[in-house]
Amino acid sequence: MDSKKMAEKLAVALLVILMATMFMPVCGEAAFSRNLVIGYEGDPDTLDMCSTRHAPTAIPIAANVMERLFQITTDGETVPGLASWTIAPDKMSIDFKLRKGVKFHSGDSLTTKDVIFSYKRILEKTTATGFRWVKDIEIIDDMNFRVLFKQPDVLFLKDRSFFIGSKSYFDRVGEAEFNKKVVGTGPYRVINWRAAEFVELERFDDYWGEKPEIKNVRLHFIKEGTTRISMLKAGEADMITSVPYAMVKDLERSGFKTIKLAAHPTTQVQFQFMNPNVPWHDKRVRLAIAHAIDGDAIVKSLLHGIPARVWLSPWELGYDPSLKLWEYDPKKAKQLLAEAGYAKGFEMPLYYWAGRTTGQKETAEAVALYLKAIGIKCTMIGWEPVKMIESIRIKWHNNPEAVHVGVATPPIAHQTDPVYGFRTSYYSESTISLYNNPEFDKIYLKASQEFDDAKRAELIKQGMRIIADDVATIPIWANVSVYALKKDIDFTPTLRAMDALVLVKDIKIRP
């Protein structure tokens, strides 16, 4: 009898131990959390920015580890980082001088060898479209090099200055290890990276710049928004990125802090109006459509009041406070339509990008309903990005017979510089432009070679005016990145060309 009881007790004890071991690592993680845990929505293919094929998911994190030739401040200003520069008078080359005493995480010193290595690696491993206007890079000596251009490129400094990896380290460890444990000059070094799971970073104490406060950080790659939120609420994470709009209020009510960063291009109604046989060839019709859509209501009712309604955000180059979005005025819209001879309305296709972009389809549906109210019947057509890009390039770009109105996100706002969006989406010779205005082209060409920020800002203002006067596009809302954090954490997000960066150096824990 006794032995049976003994066995029972033993079994219970075993069970307790088993349960305890099962849950122990979880408790362990909670203890780690003061070293900061972040739930990040992307899953980078690699943190090596010289070979990544999917920069948008890699950059926000990799920017902690690797650095470009320049730094960008939290206000979006470009300042010397790994190098300072002098622009040649003819603007066809830029001379760079590397900062002295910069060390890679591997202990190697930064020299021009590393610059050439990174340049070649980017050319070999990626599509390297950032080097479209670069002719070559010449080494002058260990610390000086010169970038030669095929044509002046104002965006090189702001946008296309590339990330630098270590040649000596690569030569020592080879491709596989280099990809797994990336070595850069940034304030944080990689301790452990597991694809699709997490990366652990540690402060690099030999960093050339200001020493950040946080020593250890672990970034979990969590694709699902509700799961990121649960991590925050369960206390597993101190901060999460990309909070779904619908959940922002709930998190704020639950006592978390949120930070919003307008970091993405604007969803807009975009016209291809070269074709004289379509009603929207008439500017009055485009203006009528602009007045028929209640953008504020779309933002409030469909997008939880979060996105911004702007042409450009106030901190952007060429921001013009007098350039306003159109008022919602259905009466005026109807009147304009009647003046143009379409009092009874007409039929029109409304293309939108199907797939992963949040709110795009809903916005297109709302636009169709607003237009129905003034008599314009829209046929909604949702296409996958690949098919859409192909059609723009082949069927609609610069085609005087095109029949196209779409809800899309051509980039102007929230880029490193609006000139980027001018070039891709509005300059008539860009392969995906739907706009054709010689006067605008002239301004773009001038702006693309104007290195003086104040003068370029003037040109951007003029360019924006022309687009707005033409009603070539009707901005509705600009996507906003929302971060949520525990109450005792401060963070200043940085934007760099559509990427909302998660720079750990800008995170502080308040005592």
Added chain:
Amino acid sequence: MRRYALKRVILGIITVIIVSMIIFVASRLSGDVTYLLLPQDATKEEVGRLRAKLGLDKPLPFQYLYFLKDAVRGNFGKSYRYTNREAMEIILERLPATAELAFAAFLMSVICGLLLGVLSATKRDNFLDTLGKTFALIGQAMPGFWLGVMAILIFSVKLGWLPTSGRGNISHLIMPSISIAWFSIASILRITRSTMLDVLDSEYIKTARLKGNSELIVIWKHALRNALIPVLAMSGIQLAHLLGGVVIAETIFSWPGLGSLILEGIYSRDYALVQAGVFVISIIFITCNLAVDLIYGVIDPRIRYD
């Protein structure tokens, strides 16, 4: 038995080849991948250069032949999305995580499904049976992703018992495997219950009872073995369902497995990755079906002599 097995194996191989063909063509139907890989405003020359580099400038049948030639040697090409790495290498790296999850879920659904099914059948119309039937109804009606999200809310956020996501120890495995297994448990429960009820009504069970066998032996040895064939068939189907369900659970619970990887591959039109992934999954799938077919033969002698 040997001929039966051989026939099944050959059929399996043919299926793999057909699957590879379908996935090859289907992944290329959805448009030109170069537009996704390059910035939207890429020039015509840039597009042309990349297409040539990826071998996409050749006609489709030739592309397939090249693919086949390399695939036979185990080379599925390099991934575009995951920076120049061998597609198969990435797939095999992620396979253990998915296998772990699917196996846990499968084990859970077969054990729970059988147990609850038999109990429900033998204790007909009492409390256990009602419970079993209710569970079956809810299980089949409730989508797995909803269950997953609810489980996270209750057990991680409110109670703090289990970690929300990620892969690690057993505590990480509990919620994802239950959310996948849930539906399958219900299906296996239902089919076990109904076939058991049929079998329990039959003459030979009465004989077995009359011979003085204990109820335990009658149910678990005589009745269950005869009821097992449809249950086994159902388990085979459920395995397919589990592999499908894994994709959703992997996304919700950030489980670093194959499903979420292939999904990402599809989004970014990473042909090499999708082909390698689907190839591996179809092999697993066909092997499982084969195993089920062969086990039929073991359980039911009538099948192997056909």
